[in-house]
Amino acid sequence: MLNRKDPVPLYVQLYRKLKQDIIKGVYTNGEMIPSETQLMKQYNVTRTTIRKAVSTLAQEGLVETLHGIGTVVSLRELKYSVWNFSGFTDYLRLHNETPQSVVLENYITHIDGIQYFRLMRGRGVKKDGDIVYLTLDDSLIPVDLFPGIDRYDFSTESLYDVMKNEYKLIPDHVNIQVIPIMGNDITEKLFKIDQSTPLLKVEGCLFTEEGIELEKIKLIYSPNMDFNVISNIGNRQKR
Amino acid sequence: MLNRKDPVPLYVQLYRKLKQDIIKGVYTNGEMIPSETQLMKQYNVTRTTIRKAVSTLAQEGLVETLHGIGTVVSLRELKYSVWNFSGFTDYLRLHNETPQSVVLENYITHIDGIQYFRLMRGRGVKKDGDIVYLTLDDSLIPVDLFPGIDRYDFSTESLYDVMKNEYKLIPDHVNIQVIPIMGNDITEKLFKIDQSTPLLKVEGCLFTEEGIELEKIKLIYSPNMDFNVISNIGNRQKR
DNA sequence: TAGTGGTCTAGACCACGGT
DNA sequence: CCGTGGTCTAGACCACTAG
Numbered sequence: 001m002l003n004r005k006d007p008v009p010l011y012v013q014l015y016r017k018l019k020q021d022i023i024k025g026v027y028t029n030g031e032m033i034p035s036e037t038q039l040m041k042q043y044n045v046t047r048t049t050i051r052k053a054v055s056t057l058a059q060e061g062l063v064e065t066l067h068g069i070g071t072v073v074s075l076r077e078l079k080y081s082v083w084n085f086s087g088f089t090d091y092l093r094l095h096n097e098t099p100q101s102v103v104l105e106n107y108i109t110h111i112d113g114i115q116y117f118r119l120m121r122g123r124g125v126k127k128d129g130d131i132v133y134l135t136l137d138d139s140l141i142p143v144d145l146f147p148g149i150d151r152y153d154f155s156t157e158s159l160y161d162v163m164k165n166e167y168k169l170i171p172d173h174v175n176i177q178v179i180p181i182m183g184n185d186i187t188e189k190l191f192k193i194d195q196s197t198p199l200l201k202v203e204g205c206l207f208t209e210e211g212i213e214l215e216k217i218k219l220i221y222s223p224n225m226d227f228n229v230i231s232n233i234g235n236r237q238k239r
Numbered sequence: 240m241l242n243r244k245d246p247v248p249l250y251v252q253l254y255r256k257l258k259q260d261i262i263k264g265v266y267t268n269g270e271m272i273p274s275e276t277q278l279m280k281q282y283n284v285t286r287t288t289i290r291k292a293v294s295t296l297a298q299e300g301l302v303e304t305l306h307g308i309g310t311v312v313s314l315r316e317l318k319y320s321v322w323n324f325s326g327f328t329d330y331l332r333l334h335n336e337t338p339q340s341v342v343l344e345n346y347i348t349h350i351d352g353i354q355y356f357r358l359m360r361g362r363g364v365k366k367d368g369d370i371v372y373l374t375l376d377d378s379l380i381p382v383d384l385f386p387g388i389d390r391y392d393f394s395t396e397s398l399y400d401v402m403k404n405e406y407k408l409i410p411d412h413v414n415i416q417v418i419p420i421m422g423n424d425i426t427e428k429l430f431k432i433d434q435s436t437p438l439l440k441v442e443g444c445l446f447t448e449e450g451i452e453l454e455k456i457k458l459i460y461s462p463n464m465d466f467n468v469i470s471n472i473g474n475r476q477k478r
Numbered sequence: 479t480a481g482t483g484g485t486c487t488a489g490a491c492c493a494c495g496g497t
Numbered sequence: 498c499c500g501t502g503g504t505c506t507a508g509a510c511c512a513c514t515a516g
Contacts, residue, residue: 009485035501046487048287051502059298068494068501160472171472178466180419180437198419198437206472227417230299232262248504274482285506290483306483307513 002043010045014053022062022073032070033063080125080134081226100124100131101155104186108143108150115143116216117150119159122190124222133190134225138218145169145214159215169208176204176217178227191222200227241282249284253292255450261301261312262412263448268471271309272302299414315471339363339370340394343425347382347389354382355455356389358398361429363461372429373464379455384408398454408447415443415456417466430461439466 002013018033027033034042039050054071057063064074105120118140124133139159141149146167154162163169179202183195191199199220206215221227241252257272266272273281278289293310296302303313344359357379363372378398380388385406393401402408418441422434430438438459445454460466 011485037500046489047502048488049486052485054502065502066495067503068496070501173469173471175469176467178417178439178468180439182435182437196421198421200417200419228299229415229417230262230301230412231415232412250504276482285508286483287507288505291504293483304483305514307481307515309482 002045011049011052011056014039014043014045014049015056018053018057019062022057022075027073029073029075032072035070079226080224081228082221098126100126102131103153103155106150106154111140116140117143117146119154121154132224134222136187136190136220140216141214145212163214169212169214171206171214172209174204174206174217176202178202181220187220191224193223197223199223241284250288250291250295253278253282253284253288254295257292257296258301259448259450261296261314266312268312268314271311274309337365339365341370342392342394345389345393350379355379356382356385358393360393371463373461375426375429375459377457380453384451384453402453408451408453410445410453411448413443413445413456415441417441420459426459430463432462436462438462
């Protein structure tokens, strides 16, 4: 069942087990999974551990907990979410998922007489041996600030980590515009959706604290990616 | 501090309190919030309760927990935003434009046993004797917090001004999700665009400082309205 | 070594939904 | 009424980070 010597926490082991069972069809859509007390006996762990595992499933939208009734399988597409434009790498790490990247384009180009490194990546998570893409990421990086940046392999390296650690230029803030668009042939293939699906596009620039432009960004989000924001509404006096 | 007689769970009360403090700036970006043991003493609850509150904050990306170090605030503050809710009116005045509203729906309704005042408005500016609409604004306002709110004429009154001045409930922050959608027949007429145009929809809630929900918001932006944001990157600064 | 967050136990009482 | 999930307590041991 569960392995107490495994460094992987029990609730993660249980979460994975239940997730597998749901995907495998042991519990089908609309069915109830065993109650928390049943799971306690079955796996010999406390309710706390059960609840942590189940609540992770609920967050991902794989199950729905109904007070006084039970926990039912609600097999929808996995949902991920970005809060306040935070990097999605951090977010995925929180969820025990490994970020995956595929480089679609990378070459040096000239725009308005300035040399840029163009990097286009699909980014997502691994699921059942397959990759589910969550963003299409198209960047222009000025070569004069980052000489030799085209030598890195950005299917495994984090762009921002390279900027920080190798070039000592620290990304600080972005200035972006959010635009609704229709899908194109690239997003169709990458996200496995048809072209009539409206998508979110984010366009803008990344700056250091001093206002040095580090990157021109074009980002398209998969429909599996929720885009959440918490914000003041502006009528406040600062202290 | 926390009220044990309040039907609102302790961890929710604590979550709201901490969120409030973060948004208010009691704990500023990059700073640590009190440790879990400190919070235990401060609020006289167990660590389980503390952890549940903090983990909610972490999920929303307002804090980041660092093993062996502590929990730091990672508020990606949105410094400027044209789309800002209360800022809408101010923004227009700045450009010497007079805000115009047309009430499309207003009635009392029941949802999940709670009474809401539903208010749907088109909002925009006057141009050459004609009105150019910029947003379609669909609100649900709980009647128990705002008794008699259906008596106001919101084609001329500002909703937030009424909330503040007549009911002494001050809108403080929003928690929203940005979604790309296709136009429908209402947006077609209002914005004078055809239905194949992708649009931005914003969905969420408006809260007071204390976390009381004042309004459920659904907002659709005209293509004439840009959605710009400046945001910090979630860099945890060491100190 | 002291303090932090991460995991887990073994209980308790409650609100809810169906019988 | 009973079984369900929702909340909460009062402990324990661990892994990690820093001085």
